[in-house]
Amino acid sequence: MNALSRSALPILLATLAELALATQDAPAAASTRYAYRVIASHPHDPEAFTQGLLFADGKLYESTGGYGQSSLRTVDLASGRVLRERRLPDNRFGEGLALFGGRLHQLTWKAGDGFTYDASSLAPIGGFRYEGEGWGLAANADSLVMSDGSAELRFLDPATLTEVRRLQVRDGIEPVTGLNELEYVEGDLYANVWPSDRIAIINPANGQVRGWLDLTGLLPLVFRTPRTDVLNGIAYDAAGKRLFVTGKLWPRLFQIEVTTH
Numbered sequence: 001m002n003a004l005s006r007s008a009l010p011i012l013l014a015t016l017a018e019l020a021l022a023t024q025d026a027p028a029a030a031s032t033r034y035a036y037r038v039i040a041s042h043p044h045d046p047e048a049f050t051q052g053l054l055f056a057d058g059k060l061y062e063s064t065g066g067y068g069q070s071s072l073r074t075v076d077l078a079s080g081r082v083l084r085e086r087r088l089p090d091n092r093f094g095e096g097l098a099l100f101g102g103r104l105h106q107l108t109w110k111a112g113d114g115f116t117y118d119a120s121s122l123a124p125i126g127g128f129r130y131e132g133e134g135w136g137l138a139a140n141a142d143s144l145v146m147s148d149g150s151a152e153l154r155f156l157d158p159a160t161l162t163e164v165r166r167l168q169v170r171d172g173i174e175p176v177t178g179l180n181e182l183e184y185v186e187g188d189l190y191a192n193v194w195p196s197d198r199i200a201i202i203n204p205a206n207g208q209v210r211g212w213l214d215l216t217g218l219l220p221l222v223f224r225t226p227r228t229d230v231l232n233g234i235a236y237d238a239a240g241k242r243l244f245v246t247g248k249l250w251p252r253l254f255q256i257e258v259t260t261h
Contacts, residue, residue, distance in 0.1 A: 031171055032211040032260070034201070036218070039242075039255040043080030046251040048073075052097025052106065052137060052181060053233035055244060056119070059083065060235060060253075063097035063106050070094030072106055072115075072122055077244075080253070086122040088115070096137030096181060098144055100158045105144065107134030114161070128161035130154075136191065138182035145204065147182055147191065151175035153207070169202055171209040176200055183234035185243065190234050197231040199245075213258055215245065223251050 044050075052063030060075040070088035075081065088094050093109035103125065104117040110133055116126040136147040143164075144156040153167045169176045169191070179200070180192040188210070189202040197218065201211035215231055229248035236243055246253040 029208075029210075031201075031209045034211050034213045035259045035261060036213065036215060036256045037259050038218070039257055042077055042253045042255070044246050044250055044253040045075075045080060045082065046249055049229070049248045050181075050233040050246055050250070051095045051248075053235040053244070053246065054097055054099055054138075054183070055235040055237045055242075056099050060244070061097060061099065061104060061119075062233070063094045065094045065109065065248075067091065067093055070108075072097070072104065072117060074122070077253075084122055086117065086124070095134045096146065098137040098139040100139040100144060105137060105139075105161065107137050107146065109133055109135075116161075130156075130161075130163065135180050135194075136182035138184050138189065140184045140204075145182060145189065147179040149178060149180065149194065151177045151179065153179065153182075153189075153202075153204075167204070167207045169200065169207045169209065171200070171212075176209060181232050181234055183236050185234075185236045190236075192230075192232050192234060194232070195230050199231075199234065215256075218245070218254060218256075219247060219250055219252060225249075 049065045051065040054061050060077055062073050062075055064071045068090040070093055071085050073085040074083045076083055092111055095107035095109050097106050099119055102119050104119050106115045114128045118125050133148045135149045138145050144158050146154045151169050154163050155165050157164050178194040180194040183190045189204040191200045193200050197216045199213040200209045203210050227249050231247045233246040242255050244255050
């Protein structure tokens with residue numbers, strides 16, 4: 001190395017360090033704040049501690065929680081009537097639910113195991129294991145994604161139900177913890193954030209929150225009781241472009257439209 005190169009090296013290193021710091025400190029694009037408009041309100045079982053929700057083939061599928069009370073059920077949207085139900089063992093607490101390839105996959109909270117059912121009959125056809133807690137579950141065309149109450153999402157191989165990668169969810173540079181029930185909506189991943197009445201709208205490619213949907217006040221006071229719990233449960237009817245939300249022990253389920261004001 002000649003003298004010129006030796007004298008230029010500290011300057012080069014300092015410049016690179018400044019660039020690295022500038023890149024690290026650069027603010028992320030601000031997430032958008034969204035509001036909502038209620039399109040329709042439907043009856044919902046007020047005893048259902050909703051942990052998973054999805055819409056397919058003209059009906060709702062719901063996973064409910066609570067030891068001794070957990071279930072998988074199909075529900076008529078218009079009436080809220082339970083059409084078919086499969087109870088979980090008393091020592092299992094039902095959690096997230098996803099449909100993939102004609103099979104329903106249901107998580108449990110702390111047991112580290114999940115159940116697989118035939119979507120038509122709700123007949124059990126298998127099970128799977130995972131580490132830690134199970135909270136939310138959703139499916140797109142090629143994978144399942146799972147939450148565990150942290151800021152991390154786990155992506156699962158739908159054929160083997162084994163974990164293939166993880167992704168941290170951030171709003172700017174801040175991790176978003178409490179990720180709960182999940183649903184894919186037009187390429188975005190919607191996540192209930194416990195224990196709030198907000199939904200994070202996440203880019204599943206990089207984990208960045210691109211928006212927040214604030215549903216504070218969605219359930220009118222007349223329907224609230226001392227048992228009423230938080231917002232939880234997101235279902236999307238892709239064919240009809242309808243978005244449904246409800247909460248734990250809520251007597252109503254709402255079809256909403258996301259708005260910018």
